[in-house]
Amino acid sequence: AKEMWIDLIGRAGFYPYYIEKVCQEEQLTLSLQDQIKTEFFKSDYLPNIYFHQQQKEIEIALSNGNNIAVSAPTSFGKSLLIEEIVARKQFCNILIIQPTLALIDETRKKLSKYKGDYNLIINTRQIVLEKNIFILTAERVLEFPNLPNIDFFVIDEFYKICNRLNDSRIDSLNVALLRVMKHNTQAMF
Structure with a gap:
């Protein structure tokens, strides 16, 4: 059995x-x-990690340079896909837009193991180096002086903003999205 x-x-x-x-x-x-x-289904970059079928389909699409929108429950494993992208070390500047400071801190902690490869930036006063992971709210993206061209970006936990009617952060998110996407950036929403 x-x-x-x-x-x-x-x-x-x-x-x-x-x-x-x-x-x-x-x-x-x-x-x-x-x-x-x-x-x-085994990750090429994360040791002892296996994707489920839907994650693998998304991972393949991202590997092929496609932009992708993912609407999935919290337990789906989208954060694991973000870590897979970071672990590839393929991009110089990665932007992860989070809706809350708590999620920024959680993401920073999870990605801190990549500090040897990337400069983790969580506020607008930090110095930009050659390879960076920006973990910011949409508002901080707009406030960031001289934000470099972003090679890959993610809007994580997007539903937390979208589910609130009359949330002024929607406007900030849209402007940040336009600012980043004008450089033909690869994206996962």
């Missing part, structure tokens, strides 16, 4: 859970086909 359950998890595309269950079952061996599928 366990083997059948594990097989169903794999067929549904839930590879992070599939790998976890397979690793728990010492006597279970993967077929060559399952090994190939599993390897396909």
